[in-house]
Amino acid sequence: MKLELIGITKRFGTFVANDHIDLVVEPGQVHSLLGENGAGKSTLMNVLYGLYDPTEGEIRVDDERVSFKGPGEAMAAGIGMVHQHFMLVPVFTVAENVALGNETTRGAGLLNLSRTRERIREISDQYGFAVDPDAVVEDLPVGVQQRVEIIKALVRDAEVLILDEPTAVLTPKETDELLGIMGQLTKDGKSIVFISHKLREVKAVSHVITVIRRGKVVATADPSASTTELASLMVGRSVSLSLDKAPAVPGEVSFRVRDLVVQAANGQRVVDGLSFDVADGEILAVAGVQGNGQTELTEAILGLQDHVSGSITLGGTELVGRSVKEIISAGVGFVPEDRSVEGLVGTFSVAENLVLNRYDAAPFARGLSMSPAAVAQNADEKIAEFDVRTQSASSPAGTLSGGNQQKVVMARELSRPLKLFIASQPTRGVDVGSIEFLHRRIIAERDGGTPVVIVSTELDEVLELADRIAVLYRGRLMGIMPGTVSRDVLGLMMAGMSADEALAQVHDVQGGNL
Amino acid sequence: MSPQDENPPAPASGNSASSRRAARENSEQDERRVQEATETADGELPPPAAEATAPVPEPETDPESDPQERSLLYRVMTGSALVAFLSVVLSLILGGILIAVTDPEVARASSYFFTRPLDTLSAAWSAASNAYVALFQGSVINVRGTSFTSVIYPLTQTLTVATPLICAGLGVALAFRAGLFNIGAQGQILIGATFAAWVGFTLHLPAGVHLLLVVLAGMVGGAVWAGLVGVLKARTGAHEVILTIMFNYIATNLVLYFLSTPAFQRPGSTNPISPQLDSTAVYPLLLGSAFRLHWGFVVAVVATVFVWWLLNRSTVGFELRAVGANASAARTAGISVSRGYILAMAIAGALAGLAGVAQVSGTEQVLTSGVAASFGFDAITVALLGRSSPWGTFAAGVLFGAFRAGGVTMQASTGTSIDIVLVVQSLIVLFIAAPPLVRALFRLPVPGAESTGKRGKKNKGTPTRTPASTGAAA
Numbered sequence: 001m002k003l004e005l006i007g008i009t010k011r012f013g014t015f016v017a018n019d020h021i022d023l024v025v026e027p028g029q030v031h032s033l034l035g036e037n038g039a040g041k042s043t044l045m046n047v048l049y050g051l052y053d054p055t056e057g058e059i060r061v062d063d064e065r066v067s068f069k070g071p072g073e074a075m076a077a078g079i080g081m082v083h084q085h086f087m088l089v090p091v092f093t094v095a096e097n098v099a100l101g102n103e104t105t106r107g108a109g110l111l112n113l114s115r116t117r118e119r120i121r122e123i124s125d126q127y128g129f130a131v132d133p134d135a136v137v138e139d140l141p142v143g144v145q146q147r148v149e150i151i152k153a154l155v156r157d158a159e160v161l162i163l164d165e166p167t168a169v170l171t172p173k174e175t176d177e178l179l180g181i182m183g184q185l186t187k188d189g190k191s192i193v194f195i196s197h198k199l200r201e202v203k204a205v206s207h208v209i210t211v212i213r214r215g216k217v218v219a220t221a222d223p224s225a226s227t228t229e230l231a232s233l234m235v236g237r238s239v240s241l242s243l244d245k246a247p248a249v250p251g252e253v254s255f256r257v258r259d260l261v262v263q264a265a266n267g268q269r270v271v272d273g274l275s276f277d278v279a280d281g282e283i284l285a286v287a288g289v290q291g292n293g294q295t296e297l298t299e300a301i302l303g304l305q306d307h308v309s310g311s312i313t314l315g316g317t318e319l320v321g322r323s324v325k326e327i328i329s330a331g332v333g334f335v336p337e338d339r340s341v342e343g344l345v346g347t348f349s350v351a352e353n354l355v356l357n358r359y360d361a362a363p364f365a366r367g368l369s370m371s372p373a374a375v376a377q378n379a380d381e382k383i384a385e386f387d388v389r390t391q392s393a394s395s396p397a398g399t400l401s402g403g404n405q406q407k408v409v410m411a412r413e414l415s416r417p418l419k420l421f422i423a424s425q426p427t428r429g430v431d432v433g434s435i436e437f438l439h440r441r442i443i444a445e446r447d448g449g450t451p452v453v454i455v456s457t458e459l460d461e462v463l464e465l466a467d468r469i470a471v472l473y474r475g476r477l478m479g480i481m482p483g484t485v486s487r488d489v490l491g492l493m494m495a496g497m498s499a500d501e502a503l504a505q506v507h508d509v510q511g512g513n514l
Numbered sequence: 515m516s517p518q519d520e521n522p523p524a525p526a527s528g529n530s531a532s533s534r535r536a537a538r539e540n541s542e543q544d545e546r547r548v549q550e551a552t553e554t555a556d557g558e559l560p561p562p563a564a565e566a567t568a569p570v571p572e573p574e575t576d577p578e579s580d581p582q583e584r585s586l587l588y589r590v591m592t593g594s595a596l597v598a599f600l601s602v603v604l605s606l607i608l609g610g611i612l613i614a615v616t617d618p619e620v621a622r623a624s625s626y627f628f629t630r631p632l633d634t635l636s637a638a639w640s641a642a643s644n645a646y647v648a649l650f651q652g653s654v655i656n657v658r659g660t661s662f663t664s665v666i667y668p669l670t671q672t673l674t675v676a677t678p679l680i681c682a683g684l685g686v687a688l689a690f691r692a693g694l695f696n697i698g699a700q701g702q703i704l705i706g707a708t709f710a711a712w713v714g715f716t717l718h719l720p721a722g723v724h725l726l727l728v729v730l731a732g733m734v735g736g737a738v739w740a741g742l743v744g745v746l747k748a749r750t751g752a753h754e755v756i757l758t759i760m761f762n763y764i765a766t767n768l769v770l771y772f773l774s775t776p777a778f779q780r781p782g783s784t785n786p787i788s789p790q791l792d793s794t795a796v797y798p799l800l801l802g803s804a805f806r807l808h809w810g811f812v813v814a815v816v817a818t819v820f821v822w823w824l825l826n827r828s829t830v831g832f833e834l835r836a837v838g839a840n841a842s843a844a845r846t847a848g849i850s851v852s853r854g855y856i857l858a859m860a861i862a863g864a865l866a867g868l869a870g871v872a873q874v875s876g877t878e879q880v881l882t883s884g885v886a887a888s889f890g891f892d893a894i895t896v897a898l899l900g901r902s903s904p905w906g907t908f909a910a911g912v913l914f915g916a917f918r919a920g921g922v923t924m925q926a927s928t929g930t931s932i933d934i935v936l937v938v939q940s941l942i943v944l945f946i947a948a949p950p951l952v953r954a955l956f957r958l959p960v961p962g963a964e965s966t967g968k969r970g971k972k973n974k975g976t977p978t979r980t981p982a983s984t985g986a987a988a
Contacts, residue, residue, distance in 0.1 A: 304845060325848035336846050345840040356836065357847035360829040368828045 001027055001062055001078050001159035003048075003191065008057035010043050017043040019215040020057070025160060025191045030182055032194045032202045034221075034234055035212035036431045041195050044212070045162050048193075049081050050074040080153025081162040084169070086145050090138035095120060097137055098152050116155070123154050127184050143174030150181070161185065162193045167201055171289045172459060172491035179205045197234070197432075198460075199227040235432045245443045248467040251280035255420050255451045260310035262296045262475075270296045272475035273310075278420075278451040283442070285466030285483075286455040289494050293475035294455045295337060298424050301453075302334050303327045314420055328357050331419030333445075335409050335426055337455065339402075343409040346398025350390050351379035353397045354412050386411040387437065403434035410438055414445060421445050424455040439465060459487055471499075478502075595906070597952050598899055601945035602913070604952065606646070609938040613645045613930050614638035645930040652923020653916035663804045668919060670807040674877060676915025678703065678869035678889045680814040683896030683907040684821045685740070685865035689754075690902045691825060692858030693838035698743060698758025699866045700890025701765030702736040706867025708769055709735030711788055711874040711881035712778070714795035724794040729813070729871050736867025737860040739765065744859030748852035754859070762890070770883050778881065788881035796875045810872035814911075817868055822904040824861070834858050866890065895943050914939065 003025040010018040018040045025031045033041045046052045048059065050068030058065050061077055068074040071081070088097050099116040106112045120133040129147045137145060146166060153161055163182075167175045182192055182205055196202050202209060202223075209221040211233040219233045232238045255278040262271035271293045278284045286294055299305045301312055303324045312319040319327050328334070336342035344353050355364050355375050363374040379393035386407045390400055397408055406427070413421070426442060427435040442465060446452045456462050462469055469485060471478040471493040479499030481489065488509075492502035614620050620641055623633040651657060653672045659665035682699040689696035710732030719727065743757045772778045773786035780789045797808035825831040836844040837854035845851050873885050896914055900906030921935035945952050952958070 302846070323848070323850070324845065325850070328848045334846065341840070342842045342846040345836050345843050347839045348836070352832070356843065357849075359832045365829045368830060370827055370829055370832060372827070 001191065002060075003079070003160050004060040004063075005044070005048065006058050006060065008044060008047055008059070009055045010040075010047055010052055011055045016215050018047065018054075021212070021215075021217050023210060023217070025193055026207075027159070027191050028186045028189050029207040030186055030192045030194050030205050032196065032206040032209045033212060034197065034199075034202055034209055034230060036197060036234055036433075039212045039234075040215040041212055042164070043215075045081065045164060045193070045195065048074070049079060049162065075153075075156050075158070078157060078159035079162065080150075080156060080158030080160070082146065082149040082153060082164065082166060084165040086149055088137045088145060088148060091136065093134050093136055094131055094140075094148050094151075095133040097148060098133075098155050102156060119155050120151055123151050126188075127181060129181070141174070142169050143171070143177060146170070146174075146178065147181070150185075158190070160191050160193065162195070164195045165197075166194075167196065167198060169290065171494055172487070173495050175201065199230050200460075202230070203227065231432060237433075245465075246447065248282045248446065250282040250467070251449060253277045253279045254315045255279075255453075256311070256313045257301075258311040258313075260297070260300060260308070260312060262293070262300045262305050263307035264296075265307075270475050271300060274472075274475075274477050276470055276477065276480060278453060280451050281446055281449045283446050283452040283454055283465050283467045283483075284480075285462040285469045286453065286472055287459065287462045287469050287490055287494060288457065288472035290457050292472045292494075294424065294457075294472055296475075297472070298334070298337070298422050298453070298455055301327075301420075301422060302332060331417060333413035333416070333418040333421040335406075335413055335423035337424030337428070339405050339409050340398070344397045344405055347396050349379075349394045350383065350388065350397050350400070350408055351375050351393040353408050354379050354382050354415075356412060358412075358416065382408075382411040382415060385415075386441075401431075402428075403430040406430050406438065407434065410441060414441060418445065418450045420453070421450050422453045422455075425457065426454060427456075427458075427461060435461075459490060462490070463487065594949070595901065596958070597949045598901060598906075598910075598946060600952050600956055600958075601942050602899070604945050604955065605938045605941035608941055609934055610642035610646065612937060613642045613934055617641035617930075641928075641930075644928045645924050645934070648924040648927045648930075649917070649920035649935075651920070652927075653920030667805065668923070670801060670805040671919040672912065672916040673811050674806045674808070674915070675918045676912045677808075677810045677814045677876065678872045678886075679892055679896050679914050680908050680911035681817055681869035681872060682866045682889055682893035683900060683911050684817055684904060685736075685862035685869075686893050686897035687900060687902040687904065687907045688821055688825065688834070688865065689740075689858050689862035690897060691831075691838045692834040692854055693841060694744075694747070694754045694855060694858055694862075696740070696743075696758055696859065696862050697755055697894065698740060698761050698890070699862075699869070699893040700886055700888070701758070701762040702740045702863045702866035703870040703873070703886040703890050704765040704769050705739040706732040706736035706863070706870030707874045707881060707885045708772060708870075709867070710871045711791060711885075714791035714875060715789040715881075716777075718792060719794060721794040724792060725797065725875065728791075728795045728875055729868070732867040732871035732874075733864040734867070736863035736865070736870060738863070740863025740866065741856060741860035744856035747859070748855045754855075766883070769881075769885075773881070773883060786883060791874060791879050796879055797872070806877060808872075808876040810868075810876040813868060814872070814908075817865060818904050818908045821865070825904065830857065866893070869893070892939070895939055898946055899942060 003023075005021060005023040008018050008021045008023075009016065021040075021044055023031070023033075023044075033044070035041045043052065047054045048068075050070045050073055053067075059067065066077055068077065074081075089100065092100070095113050095116045098120055099111065099113060104112045104115050117133040120131060123129065124131045124133075129151065131144060131147050131151060135144075137148060140148070146169075150161065166178060170178060179201065182194070186192060186207075194202065194205065203225075204223075206223045209223060209225070209230070210217055211219045211221055211230070213234065213236055218236070221230060221233060228238075257277070258275050260271055260274040261269055264270045274293075274297065276284065286297065288294055296305055300308045301319065303319065303322055303326070308320050310320065314330060314332065317330060319330065319332075322330075340346060345356065348356070352359075352375065355378060358364060359370060359375075364371055364378070376393060382388070383390065383393060388400070388407045388411065389404050397405060400408065410423075410426070413423075421442070423442065427438055430438065439461075442452060442454065446467075454462070454465050456465075463483070466483040468480055468483055469490065470480045471490060473494065473496045478493040478497065479502075481493075481499060486506060488506045489499075489502045492505060493499060497505070614637075617637065620634060620637045623630075623637040627634045652668050654669055656665050656668050659667070682703055685699055685702065686696050710728045713731040714724075714728045717724065717727065739761065740758075743754055743761060746752045746757055747754045770786065773788065774784075778788050779785065780787065797810045797813075799805065800807045800809055800811060823831075825835060833844070833849045833854050834857065836847065836849055837851050837858070841851050844854070869889055870886065873887075873889075874881055878885055892914055896910040897907050898910075899913070900908070900910035917935045917939060921932040924930050924935075925932045
């Protein structure tokens with residue numbers, strides 16, 4: 001099936017989200033859409049999937065003009081979408097999920113799941129998905145859940161699959177598997193629209209790359225183009241993807257974690273006996289797939305977790321058992337992993353958010369009375385220093401873009417003398433231009449002699465920033481590696497292999513070329 | 515209303531945690547995308563004008579991106595002033611229709627509607643307009659008054675009735691800003707009134723000191739009563755709505771019990787009515803003996819100023835608002851959420867206690883089980899209409915005071931039941947709770963609306979949403 005988007009324009013009021021976008025997806029192709037957050041990729045796909053009416057332009061399927069009034073019609077026309085957030089009912093089985101919305105019945109409204117099961121097995125065998133139709137979805141790993149989503153689309157005879165940032169939630173290994181599946185699907189004549197901003201993956205799997213910037217197609221690139229080239233196209237200026245950073249000059253070890261155990265409410269050990277040190281002027285990156293104890297680790301350091309045992313010392317002072325306020329006053333800067341939930345109060349102004357944990361200290365308050373003037377002055381300074389793009393200091397922080405929200409959080413945490421800096425997912429959802437800036441600030445903090453702990457699920461980020469890398473798997477430390485370790489070794493460790501095993505395996509495969 | 519109390523998800527079931535996170539990211543991204551697109555990607559600031567004029571289609575209040583900030587209740591309680599105003603107008607119109615429909619004159623005229631339809635219409639018009647004129651004259655200025663006193667008397671009546679409404683409404687509003695839905699103003703008024711009254715008729719102290727003690731006792735009573743709810747919520751996670759409703763029952767029956775004990779009864783009497791408060795324990799009249807308006811109103815004004823300062827200018831208010839708007843972020847910033855809950859409830863209770871004082875030291879001067887009337891429940895409406903802002907609550911309190919004061923005159927002079935006032939009040943709540951309805955009726959633009967007519971339509975959970983009604987806390 002050939003899918004064409006011709007001159008698609010989507011306006012919201014006077015704002016143009018998509019500006020005359022042309023796109024041709026040939027059968028058997030992986031067509032990548034590359035662009036920063038907010039470039040208009042999602043809007044375009046929502047137009048294609050029938051969620052938005054295009055303001056102008058048309059969609060053609062096999063040279064015939066179509067218009068979709070909703071996802072149902074798009075699906076009927078052979079377009080399937082796998083959302084970044086899976087649309088699965090966790091307590092249902094795979095078969096039930098696949099059947100949902102497309103149930104076959106045998107009279108009297110009785111479900112006929114055996115037919116669905118059959119189809120799942122067929123598809124699963126055909127593409128080597130290894131999905132059991134009777135497994136309950138919530139018990140499945142994320143990668144398999146994603147395959148269930150793909151099966152859902154295939155069962156409905158999708159010819160064009162839209163994959164929206166499919167690798168964001170996957171381990172490196174699962175990502176490779178997904179890329180393999182995409183290859184098979186295209187071999188079979190299906191076409192795939194692959195939305196991503198991860199250049200490596202895009203290059204690995206695409207046949208054609210369309211780069212979108214500010215709602216316009218700025219280039220059609222060949223997968224053989226270099227990552228730097230693609231990044232420049234995406235951002236619109238030359239970007240240095242590798243950060244020039246001086247080697248770390250580790251000083252004294254002032255931050256120590258010993259036998260740290262964090263228990264969840266159900267008694268499960270979500271952080272299981274961690275011990276590590278971070279020296280002054282050193283960045284320790286904590287790598288791992290989302291949900292392997294990183295969140296709890298950082299929260300335990302800040303005193304946000306309840307059932308913590310073991311010891312966390314900063315400059316000889318024990319932090320376990322102290323209140324968040326005491327720990328913050330002890331000089332811990334903290335960038336939480338989800339800025340809109342933990343980092344910012346969305347309805348508060350940018351200025352208020354910039355003093356969210358210092359509102360009661362001089363010069364922002366005298367006694368119980370706050371000084372709006374001091375708060376505003378601080379805001380003006382920080383907004384200028386961190387290049388926060390906001391209409392004004394009194395705009396609600398929730399109206400800022402993700403990158404600018406993150407700059408607000410970073411500005412707040414980095415603008416006081418720190419003895420330890422912890423940042424979780426410091427650049428998640430942040431545009432490429434801001435990533436560079438934020439990374440530089442983190443390195444500057446390190447060079448100022450602060451021990452820094454970075455938690456990131458993005459290997460690129462980990463490798464770029466880290467002086468040493470700790471890998472977490474199911475709350476346990478798989479090992480601490482030097483910052484120069486290879487991606488493959490990290491990938492294996494993130495999947496639960498010990499450092500030695502991972503090194504040995506990579507060694508075997510590559511014949512010693514680390 | 516308090517999902518913030520749950521622990522972060524356990525990681526081993528990693529899937530749900532990460533997919534949820536992905537969801538968040540996804541919706542975040544979606545929310546951001548157009549806004550970010552207004553920035554240039556090439557690292558230069560766009561011309562400021564361009565940025566300012568580009569309307570951002572995604573409203574900042576996204577009900578999914580942050581459930582606790584964006585709960586329906588939150589949006590209702592902090593909705594736009596225009597919607598509040600229009601809700602009042604609409605309710606008055608509907609109330610007018612109701613007055614006309616239930617009017618006996620109109621009923622008579624309508625029996626020959628098809629021969630002389632104008633009779634029905636004019637009867638309907640005069641029924642409604644007479645009732646509202648009476649309502650106005652009973653609550654603002656009596657244009658037929660013969661002396662200055664009688665002309666402005668209705669206004670002072672309004673303010674007198676508004677006093678407890680304002681105080682208790684402030685309590686509800688303040689608690690709400692801290693994320694607590696305080697249904698318990700009724701109980702807090704009762705307990706505050708009980709404390710105040712007891713001090714008022716049991717102790718015999720010099721003027722000034724006595725009144726001061728009475729006021730303090732009322733505040734302490736309310737604060738303790740509501741503070742208990744705060745403590746229970748902070749320590750055990752019990753829901754404050756359930757707690758405050760139950761505490762209302764306890765308070766009502768507790769007062770009944772007190773009134774059955776000799777300590778609260780008049781000597782030689784077993785009636786459930788307390789002795790008269792000492793003259794040193796009552797609020798002096800503000801405008802002389804011709805009016806019932808007492809100093810309690812001044813206290814209400816001071817309370818309004820105080821609450822404004824507390825919320826907008828003090829560190830405590832900063833904490834309370836942060837806890838209310840996003841408890842997770844507050845906790846991460848080192849603000850104690852438990853302390854916030856307890857403090858917010860205690861202050862809210864103290865304010866409701868002031869309402870109790872206004873009753874026992876102002877208008878009633880004795881303690882009965884009916885001393886709180888329905889002020890505690892009306893206070894919720896007042897705070898709702900006032901959008902939980904101090905001065906909004908003040909204005910709404912005055913409006914409701916006018917309804918109550920004018921309703922009496924209306925019933926007396928036109929025979930329209932005072933219940934119509936209740937209906938109007940209830941309609942106001944209904945309309946405020948349904949901003950889209952009001953917007954649709956007046957064809958107001960939806961905040962952050964955009965051109966497509968299709969968003970959110972059976973979207974199967976895809977990242978489109980109906981634009982939420984916006985409105986940051988005032």
